[in-house]
Amino acid sequence: MIDDAERKKNRYDFDRHTPEYRENFQEITTEMLGQCPVAWSETYGGHWVAAGHDEVFALARSAEYLSNDHDVRNERKGYKGITIPTPESEFQGGFLEMDPPEQRHYRQALNPYLSPAAVGRWTPVVDELVRACLNERIETGTIDFVDHLANVVPAVLTLAMLGVPLKNWSLYCEAVHASVYTRHDSPEIARVREDQMKMFQDMYGQMTEIKASPRPGMIDALVRAQINGKTPPDLELIGVLALVIGGGFDTTTALTAHSLEWLSENPAERARLSAERGTLLDSATEEFLRFYTPAPGDGRTISADCVIAGTEFKEGERLWLSWAMSNRDPSVFPNPNEIDLARSGNRHHSFGLGIHRCIGSNVARMVFKRMLTDVLDRMPDFVCDPAGAVHYETIGVIQGMQHLPATFTPGPQIGDGLDETIARLQVICDEQRLAEPVTVRKDSARITE
Amino acid sequence: MKVHVDPDRCQGHTLCAMIAPDLFQLDDIDGHSTVIIDGDVPADLEAKAAEAVRSCPEQAISVIP
Numbered sequence: 001m002i003d004d005a006e007r008k009k010n011r012y013d014f015d016r017h018t019p020e021y022r023e024n025f026q027e028i029t030t031e032m033l034g035q036c037p038v039a040w041s042e043t044y045g046g047h048w049v050a051a052g053h054d055e056v057f058a059l060a061r062s063a064e065y066l067s068n069d070h071d072v073r074n075e076r077k078g079y080k081g082i083t084i085p086t087p088e089s090e091f092q093g094g095f096l097e098m099d100p101p102e103q104r105h106y107r108q109a110l111n112p113y114l115s116p117a118a119v120g121r122w123t124p125v126v127d128e129l130v131r132a133c134l135n136e137r138i139e140t141g142t143i144d145f146v147d148h149l150a151n152v153v154p155a156v157l158t159l160a161m162l163g164v165p166l167k168n169w170s171l172y173c174e175a176v177h178a179s180v181y182t183r184h185d186s187p188e189i190a191r192v193r194e195d196q197m198k199m200f201q202d203m204y205g206q207m208t209e210i211k212a213s214p215r216p217g218m219i220d221a222l223v224r225a226q227i228n229g230k231t232p233p234d235l236e237l238i239g240v241l242a243l244v245i246g247g248g249f250d251t252t253t254a255l256t257a258h259s260l261e262w263l264s265e266n267p268a269e270r271a272r273l274s275a276e277r278g279t280l281l282d283s284a285t286e287e288f289l290r291f292y293t294p295a296p297g298d299g300r301t302i303s304a305d306c307v308i309a310g311t312e313f314k315e316g317e318r319l320w321l322s323w324a325m326s327n328r329d330p331s332v333f334p335n336p337n338e339i340d341l342a343r344s345g346n347r348h349h350s351f352g353l354g355i356h357r358c359i360g361s362n363v364a365r366m367v368f369k370r371m372l373t374d375v376l377d378r379m380p381d382f383v384c385d386p387a388g389a390v391h392y393e394t395i396g397v398i399q400g401m402q403h404l405p406a407t408f409t410p411g412p413q414i415g416d417g418l419d420e421t422i423a424r425l426q427v428i429c430d431e432q433r434l435a436e437p438v439t440v441r442k443d444s445a446r447i448t449e
Numbered sequence: 450m451k452v453h454v455d456p457d458r459c460q461g462h463t464l465c466a467m468i469a470p471d472l473f474q475l476d477d478i479d480g481h482s483t484v485i486i487d488g489d490v491p492a493d494l495e496a497k498a499a500e501a502v503r504s505c506p507e508q509a510i511s512v513i514p
Contacts, residue, residue: 116480279508347464
Protein backbone atom coordinates (compact mmCIF):
# COMPACT_ATOMS: atom_id res chain seq x y z
CA MET A 1 0.00 0.00 0.00
CA ILE A 2 1.17 3.50 -0.76
CA ASP A 3 -0.25 6.63 0.84
CA ASP A 4 -2.38 9.25 -0.90
CA ALA A 5 0.46 11.74 -1.22
CA GLU A 6 2.46 9.15 -3.15
CA ARG A 7 -0.52 8.00 -5.26
CA LYS A 8 -1.31 11.60 -6.17
CA LYS A 9 2.26 12.83 -6.57
CA ASN A 10 1.62 13.84 -10.20
CA ARG A 11 -0.49 16.93 -9.74
CA TYR A 12 -1.89 19.47 -12.15
CA ASP A 13 -4.32 22.31 -11.47
CA PHE A 14 -6.77 21.39 -14.23
CA ASP A 15 -9.85 23.49 -14.98
CA ARG A 16 -11.21 22.88 -18.46
CA HIS A 17 -14.20 25.20 -17.92
CA THR A 18 -12.18 28.44 -17.96
CA PRO A 19 -11.63 30.57 -21.09
CA GLU A 20 -7.89 30.31 -20.29
CA TYR A 21 -8.01 26.56 -20.91
CA ARG A 22 -9.32 27.20 -24.43
CA GLU A 23 -6.75 29.93 -25.10
CA ASN A 24 -3.82 27.87 -23.75
CA PHE A 25 -5.02 24.41 -24.79
CA GLN A 26 -1.90 23.54 -26.78
CA GLU A 27 0.56 24.63 -24.05
CA ILE A 28 -1.40 22.91 -21.26
CA THR A 29 -1.70 19.75 -23.34
CA THR A 30 2.02 19.66 -24.18
CA GLU A 31 2.87 20.20 -20.50
CA MET A 32 0.53 17.47 -19.24
CA LEU A 33 1.58 14.97 -21.92
CA GLY A 34 5.24 15.61 -21.12
CA GLN A 35 5.09 15.68 -17.33
CA CYS A 36 1.96 13.95 -16.07
CA PRO A 37 -0.08 11.91 -18.58
CA VAL A 38 -2.25 11.01 -15.56
CA ALA A 39 -2.53 13.72 -12.89
CA TRP A 40 -4.53 14.47 -9.77
CA SER A 41 -6.28 17.85 -9.80
CA GLU A 42 -7.88 19.42 -6.70
CA THR A 43 -10.46 21.25 -8.84
CA TYR A 44 -14.18 20.37 -8.57
CA GLY A 45 -13.86 18.33 -5.39
CA GLY A 46 -10.73 16.56 -6.64
CA HIS A 47 -10.45 14.31 -9.70
CA TRP A 48 -7.97 12.48 -11.87
CA VAL A 49 -7.21 13.73 -15.39
CA ALA A 50 -5.91 11.35 -18.07
CA ALA A 51 -4.23 13.08 -21.02
CA GLY A 52 -1.74 10.54 -22.45
CA HIS A 53 -2.85 8.44 -25.42
CA ASP A 54 -1.77 5.09 -23.95
CA GLU A 55 -3.19 5.98 -20.53
CA VAL A 56 -6.57 7.11 -21.92
CA PHE A 57 -6.67 3.97 -24.06
CA ALA A 58 -5.99 1.66 -21.10
CA LEU A 59 -8.45 3.45 -18.81
CA ALA A 60 -11.33 3.85 -21.27
CA ARG A 61 -11.23 0.15 -22.12
CA SER A 62 -11.24 -1.00 -18.46
CA ALA A 63 -15.02 -1.21 -18.14
CA GLU A 64 -14.68 -3.58 -15.19
CA TYR A 65 -13.06 -0.81 -13.08
CA LEU A 66 -14.87 2.24 -14.48
CA SER A 67 -18.49 3.26 -14.12
CA ASN A 68 -20.53 5.70 -16.21
CA ASP A 69 -23.49 5.38 -13.85
CA HIS A 70 -25.31 8.55 -12.85
CA ASP A 71 -27.33 7.42 -9.86
CA VAL A 72 -29.60 10.47 -9.53
CA ARG A 73 -31.92 8.90 -6.90
CA ASN A 74 -29.07 7.40 -4.88
CA GLU A 75 -30.29 3.82 -5.31
CA ARG A 76 -26.91 2.21 -6.02
CA LYS A 77 -23.53 3.70 -5.11
CA GLY A 78 -24.40 7.34 -5.69
CA TYR A 79 -22.01 7.75 -8.64
CA LYS A 80 -22.19 11.02 -10.56
CA GLY A 81 -22.01 10.09 -14.25
CA ILE A 82 -19.86 11.66 -16.95
CA THR A 83 -19.95 15.39 -16.18
CA ILE A 84 -17.38 17.03 -13.88
CA PRO A 85 -18.48 18.96 -11.91
CA THR A 86 -21.91 17.41 -11.36
CA PRO A 87 -24.56 19.74 -12.90
CA GLU A 88 -26.94 21.58 -10.53
CA SER A 89 -30.05 19.90 -11.93
CA GLU A 90 -29.21 16.21 -11.82
CA PHE A 91 -30.64 14.22 -14.68
CA GLN A 92 -29.44 10.88 -16.00
CA GLY A 93 -27.96 11.42 -19.48
CA GLY A 94 -29.34 8.31 -21.17
CA PHE A 95 -27.26 5.17 -21.67
CA LEU A 96 -24.02 7.18 -21.67
CA GLU A 97 -24.64 7.51 -17.94
CA MET A 98 -25.43 3.81 -17.45
CA ASP A 99 -23.37 0.65 -17.10
CA PRO A 100 -24.12 -2.74 -18.69
CA PRO A 101 -26.39 -4.60 -18.94
CA GLU A 102 -28.89 -1.71 -19.29
CA GLN A 103 -26.41 0.31 -21.40
CA ARG A 104 -25.94 -2.65 -23.75
CA HIS A 105 -29.68 -3.22 -24.11
CA TYR A 106 -30.25 0.39 -25.16
CA ARG A 107 -27.45 0.21 -27.72
CA GLN A 108 -28.83 -3.03 -29.11
CA ALA A 109 -32.21 -1.31 -29.54
CA LEU A 110 -30.67 1.63 -31.45
CA ASN A 111 -27.82 0.01 -33.40
CA PRO A 112 -30.06 -1.05 -36.34
CA TYR A 113 -30.88 2.66 -36.87
CA LEU A 114 -27.29 3.93 -36.60
CA SER A 115 -25.00 1.29 -38.16
CA PRO A 116 -23.06 2.17 -41.34
CA ALA A 117 -25.65 0.28 -43.44
CA ALA A 118 -28.55 2.01 -41.68
CA VAL A 119 -27.03 5.49 -42.01
CA GLY A 120 -26.05 5.01 -45.65
CA ARG A 121 -29.75 4.78 -46.56
CA TRP A 122 -30.19 8.44 -45.54
CA THR A 123 -27.48 9.88 -47.81
CA PRO A 124 -29.91 11.07 -50.55
CA VAL A 125 -31.99 12.85 -47.87
CA VAL A 126 -28.91 14.59 -46.49
CA ASP A 127 -27.87 15.65 -50.00
CA GLU A 128 -31.30 17.22 -50.52
CA LEU A 129 -31.06 19.10 -47.21
CA VAL A 130 -27.56 20.39 -47.93
CA ARG A 131 -28.55 21.49 -51.43
CA ALA A 132 -31.56 23.36 -50.06
CA CYS A 133 -29.57 25.05 -47.25
CA LEU A 134 -27.00 26.32 -49.74
CA ASN A 135 -29.81 27.44 -52.10
CA GLU A 136 -31.05 29.81 -49.40
CA ARG A 137 -27.71 31.71 -49.54
CA ILE A 138 -26.14 30.94 -52.92
CA GLU A 139 -27.42 34.03 -54.76
CA THR A 140 -26.44 36.43 -51.96
CA GLY A 141 -22.74 35.56 -51.75
CA THR A 142 -22.92 35.47 -47.95
CA ILE A 143 -23.57 32.66 -45.49
CA ASP A 144 -23.18 31.88 -41.82
CA PHE A 145 -21.93 28.29 -42.02
CA VAL A 146 -23.22 27.59 -38.50
CA ASP A 147 -26.68 29.17 -38.68
CA HIS A 148 -27.48 28.37 -42.29
CA LEU A 149 -25.91 24.93 -42.78
CA ALA A 150 -24.13 23.09 -39.95
CA ASN A 151 -26.90 23.68 -37.38
CA VAL A 152 -29.68 22.78 -39.79
CA VAL A 153 -28.73 19.52 -41.51
CA PRO A 154 -27.83 17.44 -38.40
CA ALA A 155 -30.96 18.69 -36.62
CA VAL A 156 -33.42 17.85 -39.41
CA LEU A 157 -31.80 14.45 -40.02
CA THR A 158 -31.79 13.51 -36.33
CA LEU A 159 -35.51 14.31 -36.04
CA ALA A 160 -36.22 12.27 -39.18
CA MET A 161 -34.37 9.29 -37.73
CA LEU A 162 -36.21 9.64 -34.42
CA GLY A 163 -39.62 9.81 -36.12
CA VAL A 164 -40.35 13.43 -35.13
CA PRO A 165 -41.94 15.73 -37.76
CA LEU A 166 -39.12 17.45 -39.67
CA LYS A 167 -40.76 20.87 -39.50
CA ASN A 168 -40.16 20.89 -35.71
CA TRP A 169 -36.40 21.15 -36.23
CA SER A 170 -36.00 24.81 -35.28
CA LEU A 171 -37.73 24.22 -31.93
CA TYR A 172 -35.04 21.66 -31.10
CA CYS A 173 -32.06 23.23 -32.83
CA GLU A 174 -31.68 26.53 -31.01
CA ALA A 175 -32.63 24.99 -27.65
CA VAL A 176 -29.83 22.43 -27.89
CA HIS A 177 -27.08 24.74 -29.13
CA ALA A 178 -27.91 27.62 -26.77
CA SER A 179 -27.94 25.27 -23.78
CA VAL A 180 -24.33 24.33 -24.56
CA TYR A 181 -22.87 27.78 -25.23
CA THR A 182 -24.85 29.96 -22.78
CA ARG A 183 -23.15 30.55 -19.45
CA HIS A 184 -25.20 29.79 -16.35
CA ASP A 185 -24.74 33.35 -15.07
CA SER A 186 -25.76 34.94 -18.39
CA PRO A 187 -28.93 37.11 -18.62
CA GLU A 188 -29.91 34.87 -21.58
CA ILE A 189 -30.17 31.73 -19.45
CA ALA A 190 -33.88 32.20 -18.54
CA ARG A 191 -34.86 32.27 -22.22
CA VAL A 192 -32.60 29.32 -22.99
CA ARG A 193 -34.22 27.24 -20.20
CA GLU A 194 -37.67 28.22 -21.49
CA ASP A 195 -36.74 27.05 -25.02
CA GLN A 196 -35.39 23.82 -23.57
CA MET A 197 -38.62 23.28 -21.68
CA LYS A 198 -40.61 23.69 -24.94
CA MET A 199 -38.34 21.13 -26.60
CA PHE A 200 -38.79 18.62 -23.77
CA GLN A 201 -42.56 19.13 -23.92
CA ASP A 202 -42.55 18.40 -27.64
CA MET A 203 -40.30 15.37 -27.12
CA TYR A 204 -42.61 14.02 -24.42
CA GLY A 205 -45.63 14.64 -26.67
CA GLN A 206 -44.01 12.76 -29.57
CA MET A 207 -43.18 9.86 -27.27
CA THR A 208 -46.74 9.66 -25.97
CA GLU A 209 -48.14 9.77 -29.52
CA ILE A 210 -45.78 7.04 -30.75
CA LYS A 211 -46.58 4.84 -27.74
CA ALA A 212 -50.27 5.03 -28.66
CA SER A 213 -49.87 4.72 -32.41
CA PRO A 214 -46.57 3.34 -33.73
CA ARG A 215 -44.61 5.11 -36.46
CA PRO A 216 -41.07 4.23 -37.57
CA GLY A 217 -38.03 5.70 -35.87
CA MET A 218 -35.75 5.48 -32.86
CA ILE A 219 -38.50 6.72 -30.50
CA ASP A 220 -40.61 3.74 -31.51
CA ALA A 221 -37.70 1.39 -30.72
CA LEU A 222 -37.21 3.01 -27.33
CA VAL A 223 -40.81 3.01 -26.14
CA ARG A 224 -41.11 -0.68 -27.05
CA ALA A 225 -37.66 -1.75 -25.78
CA GLN A 226 -37.21 -4.25 -22.99
CA ILE A 227 -34.29 -3.01 -20.93
CA ASN A 228 -33.05 -5.69 -18.57
CA GLY A 229 -36.49 -7.30 -18.87
CA LYS A 230 -38.45 -4.11 -18.11
CA THR A 231 -40.17 -1.28 -19.97
CA PRO A 232 -38.22 1.80 -18.85
CA PRO A 233 -40.02 4.74 -17.18
CA ASP A 234 -40.74 7.84 -19.31
CA LEU A 235 -38.19 9.99 -17.48
CA GLU A 236 -35.42 7.53 -18.32
CA LEU A 237 -36.48 7.54 -21.99
CA ILE A 238 -36.47 11.34 -22.06
CA GLY A 239 -32.85 11.14 -20.86
CA VAL A 240 -32.05 8.75 -23.73
CA LEU A 241 -33.71 11.07 -26.27
CA ALA A 242 -31.84 14.06 -24.85
CA LEU A 243 -28.60 12.08 -25.30
CA VAL A 244 -29.37 11.18 -28.93
CA ILE A 245 -30.40 14.76 -29.73
CA GLY A 246 -27.53 16.40 -27.82
CA GLY A 247 -25.07 13.97 -29.41
CA GLY A 248 -26.53 14.41 -32.87
CA PHE A 249 -26.73 18.21 -33.02
CA ASP A 250 -23.92 20.25 -31.54
CA THR A 251 -21.00 17.90 -32.24
CA THR A 252 -21.29 17.61 -36.03
CA THR A 253 -21.95 21.35 -36.16
CA ALA A 254 -18.74 21.98 -34.22
CA LEU A 255 -16.67 19.71 -36.48
CA THR A 256 -18.03 21.25 -39.68
CA ALA A 257 -17.57 24.86 -38.58
CA HIS A 258 -13.99 24.38 -37.41
CA SER A 259 -13.05 22.48 -40.56
CA LEU A 260 -14.52 25.13 -42.87
CA GLU A 261 -12.75 27.84 -40.89
CA TRP A 262 -9.41 26.03 -41.30
CA LEU A 263 -10.00 25.42 -45.02
CA SER A 264 -10.73 29.13 -45.53
CA GLU A 265 -7.40 29.95 -43.85
CA ASN A 266 -5.58 27.32 -45.95
CA PRO A 267 -6.93 27.76 -49.50
CA ALA A 268 -4.20 25.65 -51.13
CA GLU A 269 -5.12 22.72 -48.87
CA ARG A 270 -8.78 23.35 -49.67
CA ALA A 271 -8.10 23.16 -53.41
CA ARG A 272 -6.09 19.98 -52.89
CA LEU A 273 -8.83 18.37 -50.78
CA SER A 274 -11.44 19.27 -53.38
CA ALA A 275 -9.38 17.98 -56.31
CA GLU A 276 -8.23 14.78 -54.54
CA ARG A 277 -11.35 14.07 -52.53
CA GLY A 278 -11.49 10.47 -53.77
CA THR A 279 -8.35 9.66 -51.79
CA LEU A 280 -8.27 12.50 -49.23
CA LEU A 281 -11.83 12.93 -47.95
CA ASP A 282 -11.74 10.01 -45.49
CA SER A 283 -8.32 10.81 -44.05
CA ALA A 284 -9.11 14.54 -43.91
CA THR A 285 -12.33 13.81 -42.02
CA GLU A 286 -10.47 11.72 -39.44
CA GLU A 287 -7.83 14.42 -39.14
CA PHE A 288 -10.39 17.17 -38.53
CA LEU A 289 -12.02 14.87 -35.96
CA ARG A 290 -8.66 14.32 -34.24
CA PHE A 291 -7.59 17.94 -34.26
CA TYR A 292 -10.88 19.60 -33.27
CA THR A 293 -12.30 16.80 -31.02
CA PRO A 294 -15.86 18.21 -30.79
CA ALA A 295 -16.65 16.31 -27.56
CA PRO A 296 -13.39 16.84 -25.66
CA GLY A 297 -13.75 14.14 -23.02
CA ASP A 298 -15.89 12.16 -20.61
CA GLY A 299 -15.98 11.70 -16.87
CA ARG A 300 -15.99 8.32 -15.12
CA THR A 301 -16.09 6.99 -11.55
CA ILE A 302 -13.60 4.33 -10.41
CA SER A 303 -15.79 1.38 -9.40
CA ALA A 304 -13.13 -0.79 -7.72
CA ASP A 305 -9.59 -0.23 -6.42
CA CYS A 306 -7.18 -0.85 -9.29
CA VAL A 307 -3.83 -0.05 -10.83
CA ILE A 308 -4.11 1.03 -14.46
CA ALA A 309 -1.36 2.57 -16.61
CA GLY A 310 0.90 2.82 -13.57
CA THR A 311 -1.50 4.77 -11.34
CA GLU A 312 -3.28 3.40 -8.29
CA PHE A 313 -6.96 4.42 -8.22
CA LYS A 314 -9.44 4.05 -5.34
CA GLU A 315 -13.11 3.15 -5.62
CA GLY A 316 -15.31 6.25 -5.79
CA GLU A 317 -12.66 8.59 -7.23
CA ARG A 318 -13.62 10.70 -10.24
CA LEU A 319 -11.68 10.64 -13.49
CA TRP A 320 -11.69 12.85 -16.60
CA LEU A 321 -10.70 11.06 -19.82
CA SER A 322 -9.48 13.75 -22.19
CA TRP A 323 -10.02 12.62 -25.76
CA ALA A 324 -8.85 16.08 -26.93
CA MET A 325 -5.50 15.99 -25.13
CA SER A 326 -4.80 12.33 -25.95
CA ASN A 327 -5.39 13.22 -29.61
CA ARG A 328 -2.29 15.48 -29.47
CA ASP A 329 0.10 12.87 -28.05
CA PRO A 330 3.33 13.08 -30.09
CA SER A 331 4.14 9.42 -29.33
CA VAL A 332 1.21 8.41 -31.58
CA PHE A 333 0.72 11.46 -33.84
CA PRO A 334 3.85 13.01 -35.41
CA ASN A 335 3.53 16.83 -35.45
CA PRO A 336 0.36 16.54 -33.36
CA ASN A 337 -0.47 20.25 -33.44
CA GLU A 338 -0.55 20.40 -37.23
CA ILE A 339 -3.36 19.33 -39.55
CA ASP A 340 -2.19 16.76 -42.11
CA LEU A 341 -5.08 15.91 -44.42
CA ALA A 342 -3.37 12.67 -45.50
CA ARG A 343 -2.37 11.56 -41.97
CA SER A 344 -2.07 7.78 -41.65
CA GLY A 345 -2.37 5.61 -38.55
CA ASN A 346 -4.84 8.12 -37.15
CA ARG A 347 -6.29 6.17 -34.23
CA HIS A 348 -7.82 9.22 -32.58
CA HIS A 349 -10.16 9.11 -29.61
CA SER A 350 -12.77 11.61 -30.81
CA PHE A 351 -15.64 9.11 -30.69
CA GLY A 352 -14.46 7.68 -27.38
CA LEU A 353 -13.30 4.12 -26.88
CA GLY A 354 -14.58 0.83 -25.57
CA ILE A 355 -18.23 -0.02 -24.93
CA HIS A 356 -19.36 3.63 -24.96
CA ARG A 357 -18.02 4.44 -28.48
CA CYS A 358 -20.20 7.23 -29.90
CA ILE A 359 -23.25 5.44 -31.27
CA GLY A 360 -23.79 8.26 -33.80
CA SER A 361 -20.28 8.18 -35.29
CA ASN A 362 -21.54 6.91 -38.65
CA VAL A 363 -24.10 9.71 -38.86
CA ALA A 364 -21.50 12.32 -37.95
CA ARG A 365 -19.06 11.21 -40.63
CA MET A 366 -21.65 10.94 -43.38
CA VAL A 367 -23.31 14.29 -42.68
CA PHE A 368 -19.96 16.07 -42.33
CA LYS A 369 -18.66 14.71 -45.64
CA ARG A 370 -21.83 15.62 -47.56
CA MET A 371 -21.90 19.17 -46.16
CA LEU A 372 -18.19 19.70 -46.81
CA THR A 373 -18.15 18.43 -50.40
CA ASP A 374 -21.25 20.41 -51.39
CA VAL A 375 -19.67 23.60 -50.01
CA LEU A 376 -16.45 22.82 -51.94
CA ASP A 377 -18.50 22.38 -55.13
CA ARG A 378 -20.87 25.33 -54.85
CA MET A 379 -18.85 27.88 -52.83
CA PRO A 380 -15.27 26.91 -53.73
CA ASP A 381 -13.77 30.34 -53.02
CA PHE A 382 -15.47 30.98 -49.66
CA VAL A 383 -13.66 33.29 -47.24
CA CYS A 384 -14.62 33.21 -43.58
CA ASP A 385 -14.73 36.50 -41.70
CA PRO A 386 -12.53 36.19 -38.59
CA ALA A 387 -14.16 39.30 -37.06
CA GLY A 388 -17.59 37.66 -37.22
CA ALA A 389 -16.56 34.15 -36.16
CA VAL A 390 -17.73 33.31 -32.63
CA HIS A 391 -16.13 30.35 -30.87
CA TYR A 392 -17.61 28.96 -27.67
CA GLU A 393 -16.01 30.85 -24.81
CA THR A 394 -15.07 27.59 -23.07
CA ILE A 395 -14.43 24.10 -24.42
CA GLY A 396 -15.20 22.06 -21.32
CA VAL A 397 -18.29 20.43 -22.84
CA ILE A 398 -18.20 21.00 -26.61
CA GLN A 399 -15.44 22.66 -28.68
CA GLY A 400 -18.01 24.50 -30.74
CA MET A 401 -18.75 27.59 -32.76
CA GLN A 402 -21.74 29.88 -32.49
CA HIS A 403 -21.22 31.78 -35.76
CA LEU A 404 -19.02 31.49 -38.83
CA PRO A 405 -19.92 34.11 -41.44
CA ALA A 406 -18.34 33.86 -44.87
CA THR A 407 -18.48 35.45 -48.34
CA PHE A 408 -18.13 33.74 -51.73
CA THR A 409 -18.80 34.31 -55.42
CA PRO A 410 -22.60 34.02 -55.84
CA GLY A 411 -23.99 31.17 -57.93
CA PRO A 412 -27.34 29.87 -59.17
CA GLN A 413 -29.97 28.07 -57.13
CA ILE A 414 -30.47 24.39 -57.86
CA GLY A 415 -34.00 23.17 -57.16
CA ASP A 416 -36.19 24.39 -54.31
CA GLY A 417 -35.51 26.12 -51.00
CA LEU A 418 -35.33 24.75 -47.46
CA ASP A 419 -38.98 24.89 -46.36
CA GLU A 420 -40.23 23.29 -49.59
CA THR A 421 -37.50 20.63 -49.39
CA ILE A 422 -38.35 19.77 -45.78
CA ALA A 423 -42.04 19.45 -46.67
CA ARG A 424 -41.17 17.18 -49.61
CA LEU A 425 -38.78 15.09 -47.52
CA GLN A 426 -41.46 14.60 -44.87
CA VAL A 427 -43.70 12.97 -47.50
CA ILE A 428 -40.80 10.80 -48.66
CA CYS A 429 -39.98 9.79 -45.05
CA ASP A 430 -43.62 8.82 -44.44
CA GLU A 431 -44.30 7.06 -47.77
CA GLN A 432 -41.04 5.11 -47.85
CA ARG A 433 -40.93 4.53 -44.07
CA LEU A 434 -37.31 5.68 -44.07
CA ALA A 435 -37.00 5.66 -40.29
CA GLU A 436 -37.47 1.89 -40.05
CA PRO A 437 -34.43 -0.01 -38.73
CA VAL A 438 -32.10 -1.59 -41.30
CA THR A 439 -33.44 -4.97 -40.22
CA VAL A 440 -36.83 -4.00 -41.72
CA ARG A 441 -35.87 -1.72 -44.60
CA LYS A 442 -32.56 -2.18 -46.43
CA ASP A 443 -33.04 0.15 -49.41
CA SER A 444 -31.71 3.65 -49.67
CA ALA A 445 -34.12 6.60 -49.76
CA ARG A 446 -35.42 7.49 -53.23
CA ILE A 447 -35.87 11.20 -53.88
CA THR A 448 -39.07 11.74 -55.85
CA GLU A 449 -40.66 14.96 -57.07
CA MET B 450 0.37 -12.48 -44.20
CA LYS B 451 -3.00 -13.12 -42.50
CA VAL B 452 -5.19 -10.46 -40.94
CA HIS B 453 -7.41 -10.93 -37.89
CA VAL B 454 -10.09 -8.86 -36.11
CA ASP B 455 -10.59 -9.59 -32.42
CA PRO B 456 -14.40 -9.53 -32.02
CA ASP B 457 -14.09 -8.84 -28.28
CA ARG B 458 -12.12 -5.66 -28.93
CA CYS B 459 -13.91 -4.32 -32.03
CA GLN B 460 -16.43 -1.59 -31.19
CA GLY B 461 -17.50 -0.68 -34.72
CA HIS B 462 -15.36 2.40 -35.41
CA THR B 463 -15.39 1.36 -39.14
CA LEU B 464 -11.96 2.77 -40.03
CA CYS B 465 -10.67 -0.61 -41.27
CA ALA B 466 -13.44 -0.93 -43.86
CA MET B 467 -12.91 2.68 -44.91
CA ILE B 468 -9.21 1.97 -45.50
CA ALA B 469 -9.52 -1.55 -46.97
CA PRO B 470 -13.07 -2.38 -48.11
CA ASP B 471 -11.71 -5.47 -49.89
CA LEU B 472 -10.43 -6.92 -46.62
CA PHE B 473 -13.03 -5.97 -44.02
CA GLN B 474 -16.82 -6.02 -43.96
CA LEU B 475 -19.07 -4.37 -41.41
CA ASP B 476 -22.08 -5.98 -39.82
CA ASP B 477 -25.37 -4.43 -41.03
CA ILE B 478 -26.75 -4.14 -37.50
CA ASP B 479 -23.86 -3.00 -35.30
CA GLY B 480 -21.08 -2.12 -37.77
CA HIS B 481 -18.59 -4.50 -36.16
CA SER B 482 -15.87 -5.73 -38.51
CA THR B 483 -14.94 -9.15 -39.81
CA VAL B 484 -12.29 -10.21 -42.31
CA ILE B 485 -13.72 -11.04 -45.73
CA ILE B 486 -10.91 -13.11 -47.22
CA ASP B 487 -9.88 -16.62 -46.28
CA GLY B 488 -6.15 -17.23 -46.06
CA ASP B 489 -3.39 -14.84 -47.04
CA VAL B 490 -3.86 -11.15 -47.74
CA PRO B 491 -3.16 -10.52 -51.46
CA ALA B 492 0.22 -8.81 -51.87
CA ASP B 493 -1.34 -5.62 -53.26
CA LEU B 494 -3.48 -5.23 -50.10
CA GLU B 495 -0.73 -5.82 -47.52
CA ALA B 496 0.00 -2.12 -47.08
CA LYS B 497 -3.70 -1.43 -46.52
CA ALA B 498 -3.92 -4.24 -43.97
CA ALA B 499 -1.00 -2.68 -42.11
CA GLU B 500 -2.65 0.74 -42.23
CA ALA B 501 -5.87 -0.75 -40.80
CA VAL B 502 -3.84 -2.20 -37.92
CA ARG B 503 -2.27 1.21 -37.21
CA SER B 504 -5.61 3.05 -37.47
CA CYS B 505 -7.89 0.92 -35.31
CA PRO B 506 -8.72 2.98 -32.20
CA GLU B 507 -9.39 -0.21 -30.20
CA GLN B 508 -6.22 -1.95 -31.50
CA ALA B 509 -8.45 -4.87 -32.44
CA ILE B 510 -6.68 -5.80 -35.69
CA SER B 511 -3.51 -7.83 -36.00
CA VAL B 512 -1.52 -9.34 -38.84
CA ILE B 513 0.22 -12.69 -38.68
CA PRO B 514 3.26 -12.92 -41.01
